[in-house]
Amino acid sequence: MAGVTEGSGVQTTTRRRALRKLATFMAxxxxxxxxxxxxxxxxxxPGGRQGGADQAGRQAGPGQPxxxxxxxxxDRTDVIRPPAYHDEIMKVINLHEFEAVAxxxxxxxxxxxxxxxxxxxxxxxxxxxxFGHYWIRRKVMVDVSKVDTSLELLGHRLxxxxxxxxxxxxxxxxxxxxxxxxxxxxxAKALVVGATPNVVQELAKENNAPMxxxxxxxxxxxxxxxxxxxxxEDNGATALCVTVDYPYAGARDRPSxxxxxxEWSRTGNxxxxxxxxxxxxxxxxxxxxxxxxxWMKWVRGASKLPIVVKGILxxxxxxxxxxNGAQAxxxxxxxxxxxxxxxxxxxxxxxxxxxxxxxxxxxxxxxVRRGGDIIKAMALGASAILIGRPYLWGLGAFGQxxxxxxxxxxxxxxxxxxxxxxxxxxxGAGNRALIRPAWKAYKA
Numbered sequence: 001m002a003g004v005t006e007g008s009g010v011q012t013t014t015r016r017r018a019l020r021k022l023a024t025f026m027a028x029x030x031x032x033x034x035x036x037x038x039x040x041x042x043x044x045x046p047g048g049r050q051g052g053a054d055q056a057g058r059q060a061g062p063g064q065p066x067x068x069x070x071x072x073x074x075d076r077t078d079v080i081r082p083p084a085y086h087d088e089i090m091k092v093i094n095l096h097e098f099e100a101v102a103x104x105x106x107x108x109x110x111x112x113x114x115x116x117x118x119x120x121x122x123x124x125x126x127x128x129x130x131f132g133h134y135w136i137r138r139k140v141m142v143d144v145s146k147v148d149t150s151l152e153l154l155g156h157r158l159x160x161x162x163x164x165x166x167x168x169x170x171x172x173x174x175x176x177x178x179x180x181x182x183x184x185x186x187x188a189k190a191l192v193v194g195a196t197p198n199v200v201q202e203l204a205k206e207n208n209a210p211m212x213x214x215x216x217x218x219x220x221x222x223x224x225x226x227x228x229x230x231x232x233e234d235n236g237a238t239a240l241c242v243t244v245d246y247p248y249a250g251a252r253d254r255p256s257x258x259x260x261x262x263e264w265s266r267t268g269n270x271x272x273x274x275x276x277x278x279x280x281x282x283x284x285x286x287x288x289x290x291x292x293x294x295w296m297k298w299v300r301g302a303s304k305l306p307i308v309v310k311g312i313l314x315x316x317x318x319x320x321x322x323x324n325g326a327q328a329x330x331x332x333x334x335x336x337x338x339x340x341x342x343x344x345x346x347x348x349x350x351x352x353x354x355x356x357x358x359x360x361x362x363x364x365x366x367x368v369r370r371g372g373d374i375i376k377a378m379a380l381g382a383s384a385i386l387i388g389r390p391y392l393w394g395l396g397a398f399g400q401x402x403x404x405x406x407x408x409x410x411x412x413x414x415x416x417x418x419x420x421x422x423x424x425x426x427x428g429a430g431n432r433a434l435i436r437p438a439w440k441a442y443k444a
Contacts, residue, residue: 094370099393101397106396112255114396122341123333123341123342127345130343131370136434138422139423147425148418161374163363163386164191165365165388167392170392173392178196181195182199184404194215197236200235212236213241214231214237214241216242217288218243233303241307243332244310245310248285249278256279297324308328309321312352318351329362331363331382332366333345361383362381365386365387365388372421373385378429378434387410421434
């Protein structure tokens, strides 16, 4: 009997070790890690006593980032996991993949309207390709145990630099698109540029409203501008953003081929026509063709909120924006939806940053899809970034949770990029030495 007892003890010890190794290996899974760790700890403890919740860790639920310790790696920083959702959402593992899911659920007209760039879509391609023009120069042997993505922007503290940019009809992606976008942004702690005032006012009553800026394409006269500024300020906006690069609609082949009508975005009914085609090949369609810097005076006299000028691509316009009272600038080519043949926004960023010379924050949009993209933008002088199509694809694919998941994945990748580059935080990322042009050999 003594021999049997000894053999059983060896088997038990071996089983414990195997379970610990398996738990360590599977610690990266948000579904399996808690159960495996709990089983390993229960088996390892005398008498089979079960470890506590702090020992076993936990799986995150929707809207709640998970932190998982242990894993058999000794003293280590807790793992920060994005929130978990249902299986269909969790299969989407990066921002690129949301588009394919949304495309299957949208009409051809709706998909084309969002996806289209102007002309041959060279600028649309350039926005994304610009991030390949720089390589990251990582630093090693740096204490990155406390990664920080927070920042202060226009007097407000933000948990991360990911803003939801102003876009067209969100209800085109979902009948309740405006509200679901704002709810998703609130859960993921993202600032919304261009939230709908009455929607966020209602959400604020339930403490579910995100921080937001008012947004407009300018106005044809002072009375309209003043009314808009006061309405947004009264409803809780923390800044006013004017997009200055859209005097006319751009030449977009896809919606022109679809004979796009604005009424479709309001009704969702593509089988009827009111005869008003908003996109037609060669058509010159005015929005705010008389918009000038005089607009800044109109709004400044009506509101005390900071004015953000979006659509700047050159040093000359950046200086004019500052001279006329801009308190922040967004480097943007309108998602490549206006004039084809312009360069990518990341390539335009250094010129604008140099002209501004630190006097106001400079933000950038266009082509951001990865956490590494964000730190490249920071290294070139951006204070924050805006995304547009990615969160619209999230909205079209999964509604509110899709918006949240887009923001949370990008935020998670930003943490990873800050840690692995050695930047640690956004201040560290804002160092030109963190990147170098990809086409140039390094010279000491």
